[in-house]
Amino acid sequence: MIVPGSASQALAAALAEHTGRPLATPEYRWFPDGEECAAVPEFEGEEAVVVAATDSNDALVELLQLQDxxxxxxxxTVTTVLPYMGYARQDRAFEEGQPVSARAVARAVSTGTDRVVLVTPHEAGVADYFDVPVEVLEAASLLAEPLPADLTEPLxxxxxxxxxxxAAAVRDAHGDGETSFFEKERDYDTGEVTVTxxxxxxxxxxxxxxxxxxxxxxxxSEAVAALRERDCGDVYTVCVHGMLAGNARTKLAAAGVTRVVASDTLERAESDVxxxxxxxxxL
Structure with missing residues (x-):
């Protein structure tokens, strides 16, 4: 049975349709002190597939409750699908005394599951932090689907x-084009990063x-602006995980992006894949 976290309802429903498995309808309620209780009152079968992006601390606690x-x-048996794994970018201690947060999260998730499926983690090495078998899926090639077929000399x-x-995976899926990458320069006095x-x-x-x-x-957005300054054609920004926190979408629009494409690992208006x-x- 497919069991969705509250941040992954559309993806879980699509997964149920693709696999032919029933979809559970969890219930969520909050106590006056702010604690959440995520319950699965109707459950069928011997195997549960919990699908939950952990894009917030609340979502992480909710996942642990759904597993239990x-x-x-x-x-x-329980399989946990992490479309987006929060804290994956904190894959090491950057300063003395800091935690390896990705490891702490992985260990917590491992306690309630028999297997984990990760979708394009920021650092592939975070898979080693889990105490259960992990399968890492790479979703970049899917991002080519919404792009126009007639891109002009695509880069x-x-x-x-x-x-x-x-970039090469998206290019190959699209079928034509050249690949390259931006060069970054950091001003260590101000901390500002320039991309060209x-x-x-x-x-x-x-x-x-x-x-x-x-x-x-x-x-x-800085990358898009740099491209516009060099008289490029249309600019598409594509990503697996469209967090788009705060005013990110506005920054991109102001920089001159033509379209933003993301997957449904994080469910946003831009989740076209x-x-x-x-x-x-x-599974």
Missing amino acids: AVREAGAE FLGPDASAEGM PGDVDVAGRDVVVVDDIIATGSTM SVAPLVAEA
């Missing part, structure tokens, strides 16, 4: 060298900027 609830309801750019592989599309010629070309996540939109078929193959 399906065990109480009789599930013999697929990663925000840095490490993301050029994702290197020496590649973008004039008159449609550009697709590819990243795993757009969070605040600051770096991505579903990872449900990819996850269904892994």
Whole structure:
């Protein structure tokens, strides 16, 4: 049975449709002191697939409760699908005395599940922090689907060298184009980061900027603005995880982006691609 977290209801419904499995209807209530109780009053079968993006602390606690609830309801095996894993970017201690938050979260999630499915984690190494088997799914290639088929001399750019592989995956799925990446320069006096599309010629070309996540939109909007200054054609920003926190969407629009494309690992207005078929193959 597919059991959705409150932040992943559309994805869970799509996954139920793709797999033919029944969809549970959890109930959520809050006590006067702010504590939540996530319950699964109607549960069928011996296997539970809990689908829950942990994009907030509340969502993480809710996931732990859902894992426990399906065990109480009789599930013999539990698979936890993390479309988006919060704290995955805190994959190491950056200063002395800091936690490895991704490890702490992974250990907590592991206590209530037999298996974990991760979709494009920011750092692939976070899979090693879980105490149960983990399968990592790469969803970048799905982002090509909403793009126009007739892009003009398309250029697929990663925000840095490490993301050029994702850009290549989108390019290959689209079927045509060149790949490159932005060069970053940091001013260590001010902390500001400047991004430029290197020496590649973008004039008159449609550009697709590819990243795993757009969070605040600051770096991505700067990248779009740099492309516009070089007289490019249309600019598309595509990402697996469209966090788009705060005024990120406005920053991108102001910079001149043509369209923002994201998947439904985080359910936003820009979620034009579903990872449900990819996850269904892994179940």
